[in-house]
Amino acid sequence: MSEREGEVTEAKSDTPNPAGSAQGAAKRMRADARRNRERLVAAAALAFQSEGVDTSLEAIARAAGVGIGTLYRHFPTREALIEIVYRREVETLVVAAQELARDLPADEALAQWMQRFVDYIAAKRGMGDSLKILFESKSPLFAEVGGLIPSALKSLVERAAEAGAIRPDADSGDVLHALSSIYAASSGPDWRDRSRRLVQLLMDGLRYGAPGPSAPTA
Structure with a gap:
């Protein structure tokens, strides 16, 4: 799934669902977002220790197992x-x-x-x-x-x-x-x-x- 598709999925998860699944989907999204954030921070800490602050953000995202779009959603700069x-x-x-x-x-x-x-x-x-x-x-x-x-x-x-x-x-x-x-x-x-x-x-x-x-x- 592309980063853009991921953004659409996250946005849709906040839309009321007559079947009653919206709340569960939103909780799963929040849990996934927290895990992604934690992985990004951990990967960045290791990268900064070994490579310095100029290490590639793309490399940090790859090490965390997410796309660069996910990194920028959590950390705009x-x-x-x-x-x-x-x-x-x-x-x-x-x-x-x-x-x-x-x-x-x-x-x-x-x-x-x-x-x-x-x-x-x-x-x-x-x-x-x-x-x-x-x-x-x-x-x-x-x-x-x-x-x-x-x-x-x-x-x-x-x-x-x-x-x-x-x-x-x-x-x-x-x-x-x-x-x-x-x-x-x-x-x-x-x-x-x-x-x-x-x-x-x-x-x-x-x-x-x-x-x-x-x-x-x-």
Whole structure:
């Protein structure tokens, strides 16, 4: 079915149907549209990480298994797609902090989250120029998500320090500054591997001098 035919089908799904099937068709259309949108955002995130923000929108649509017309219906401009991808990357990192803290010991949760931060930076580097344009255009995006990552990291660092798993003077602001420095590291095919090693070294430094868990009181 062509993109144009798909548009006609979607439009018809909102037309009252005497047989009573219009509501079900509309629900199916909305579910399909949501899935298409999610696939597009996921495909774009991977493309921006590996190819940069100038990657072909047609290639993103193909990777998502939809036509270019579907992409433009959801995201009329490249900047609209970049904005939602960046928001998704931030929110994914925040949710990861909550899940890791729930499932792992405090220091391991922090260590794994810091490694995931590398993937976030990779996506951010791929979108760098366009994010700068969004920032200069006064997009509300940065005000809306700006404090989420520092807050997530702060909770992980404080939890690990309270558990005695990292040094007690660890400051989440300092850790974030060190993590963010990998954004400016020189590019190359081994950038991600080098960044992961640097993050591991940073975690080793945080563990050095950790007092260990407090002995239970009698």
